[in-house]
């Protein structure tokens with residue numbers, strides 16, 4: 222598709238649109254509502270950006286937002302599928318560690334976003350591990366800042382707090398009390414320390430999470446080799462409490478536009494009149510929705526922005542054409 226912007230002899234705007242099937246259309250008012258770059262399978266391939274640029278508008282660099290963040294060790298680095306810096310395609314195969322986490326949904330967790338080791342954002346809510354990486358409401362919420370930081374070359378990490386309702390001291394006491402209960406329980410008398418540890422973890426987190434938690438925190442168990450045949454296993458209760466409060470995931474990359482819910486960046490809002498959505502540079506040309514440099518958190522705000530700017534652009538264009 223092509224777009225040419227001009228004027229009639231009388232000075233009214235005139236746009237000519239050429240379609241892929243060879244059709245040609247002219248109009249005196251035009252609204253660009255082509256969306257962003259996310260989910261290209263829906264037809265959003267970024268044409269609107271090209272037309273905006275060709276007609277002199279500034280573009281704020283775009284990046285995928287509300288997308289999965291990929292923790293280190295989640296995807297197989299040997300089989301990495303990527304097309305840009307820090308982009309890790311969803312279909313990149315997972316590692317054994319990724320397989321342990323994929324499909325788990327965590328409720329009511331705290332998550333801290335660290336950029337260069339400094340807290341950039343802190344959220345509370347639900348988090349999902351998917352085939353892409355870390356998603357869910359909280360993952361999405363943090364992804365905008367995380368992706369922008371990764372693209373800018375910063376180190377990014379998420380710190381998961383599985384017990385946000387209690388402080389470390391209280392939690393440590395609780396872990397010790399649970400351990401003592403297990404110790405006193407006659408059913409655990411014949412169990413080995415590692416099995417007892419698993420029972421303890423089962424009282425502190427969803428059962429399915431234990432393999433990944435244990436793999437990520439080898440420090441929760443110490444092996445003391447006493448002789449060639451005798452190894453004593455120590456369960457480190459304080460380490461368990463610390464790991465529950467701060468499970469760190471260094472973030473290697475993000476899933477790109479192929480599955481990002483929204484595109485951040487786009488046509489600069491400085492080049493658009495907020496009251497009408499009309500371009501400040503090309504009279505008769507309007508922009509609305511995701512093609513603009515507007516993006517928001519999850520919760521329907523992006524759809525609302527598209528509906529509101531779309532209605533405003535439509536009304537403004539009609540009024541102008543009707544001379545009202």
Ligand SMILES: Cc1cc2nc3c(=O)[nH]c(=O)nc-3n(C[C@H](O)[C@H](O)[C@H](O)COP(=O)(O)OP(=O)(O)OC[C@H]3O[C@@H](n4cnc5c(N)ncnc54)[C@H](O)[C@@H]3O)c2cc1C
Nearest residue numbers: 254255256260263264265268482510511521522523524527
């Ligand atoms: C899977 C998914 C889930 C989402 N969930 C939410 C949510 O829960 N809440 C929320 O607020 N937002 C959500 N969003 C974001 C929201 O859908 C978008 O922000 C919103 O739809 C943007 O509207 P738009 O009209 O600007 O663009 P779009 O809805 O992308 O529409 C653009 C249209 O233009 C067409 N187009 C593009 N280029 C051309 C061309 N050259 N020729 C012809 N046609 C073209 C496209 O095919 C498309 O139909 C979600 C997005 C996705 C992908």
